[in-house]
Amino acid sequence: xxxxxxxxxxxxxxxxxxxxxxxxxxxxxxxxxxxxxxxxxxxxxxxxxxxxxxxxxxxxxxxxxxxxxxxxxxxxxxxxxxxxxxxxxxxxxxxxxxxxxxxxxxxxxxxxxxxxxxxxxxxxxxxxxxxxxxxxxxxxxxxxxxxxxxxxxxxxxxxxxxxxxxxxxxxxxxxxxxxxxxxxxxxxxxxxxxxxxxxxxxxxxxxxxxxx
Numbered sequence: 786x787x788x789x790x791x792x793x794x795x796x797x798x799x800x801x802x803x804x805x806x807x808x809x810x811x812x813x814x815x816x817x818x819x820x821x822x823x824x825x826x827x828x829x830x831x832x833x834x835x836x837x838x839x840x841x842x843x844x845x846x847x848x849x850x851x852x853x854x855x856x857x858x859x860x861x862x863x864x865x866x867x868x869x870x871x872x873x874x875x876x877x878x879x880x881x882x883x884x885x886x887x888x889x890x891x892x893x894x895x896x897x898x899x900x901x902x903x904x905x906x907x908x909x910x911x912x913x914x915x916x917x918x919x920x921x922x923x924x925x926x927x928x929x930x931x932x933x934x935x936x937x938x939x940x941x942x943x944x945x946x947x948x949x950x951x952x953x954x955x956x957x958x959x960x961x962x963x964x965x966x967x968x969x970x971x972x973x974x975x976x977x978x979x980x981x982x983x984x985x986x987x988x989x990x991x992x993x994x995x996x997x
Contacts (some may be wrong), residue, residue, distance in 0.1 A: 867913060
């Protein structure tokens with residue numbers, strides 16, 4: 786909590802749900818750990834800003850995205866353009882349950898498979914987050930039928946990558962351009978809850994952090 790700007794600390798402190806507060810703090814710690822790997826140390830979150838009308842930002846040459854799913858928290862960082870990430874616990878929802886958000890081709894591909902539905906959904910959400918769009922109203926406009934590794938929103942193409950988060954979850958990453966190197970790293974909740982972020986290497990590669 787002490788690493789966050791005062792306004793963000795006060796905002797989280799007003800949340801009534803302890804679980805929401807804890808997940809948000811773990812997401813911030815994932816972000817801080819990733820920034821440490823990119824060479825940023827003390828005070829890296831000092832310029833973190835949350836706006837109700839847009840995605841969070843930092844006054845650093847780093848783009849980032851955080852997603853919370855039941856049992857997983859993921860954070861992606863990039864020094865090479867916009868990035869978005871989404872994770873969901875695998876449930877029982879299938880394509881016919883969300884006809885407003887999946888186009889006909891996406892619904893036909895997903896069929897009655899819950900895993901395929903969540904694959905489409907996390908691709909769409911990742912693109913919306915990377916584009917900085919307005920949320921659910923924009924999910925329907927994302928087209929994932931061009932190729933398994935491409936998504937399109939308002940004429941712009943995004944690169945898509947599956948994120949390894951275990952069999953009980955599904956996650957995808959959206960990138961503004963094809964990354965030369967994508968690094969995945971898993972961290973336990975216990976490691977993140979220790980005082981101070983784990984030390985890491987300095988790198989300009991794409992970083993994706995997952996808390997287990």
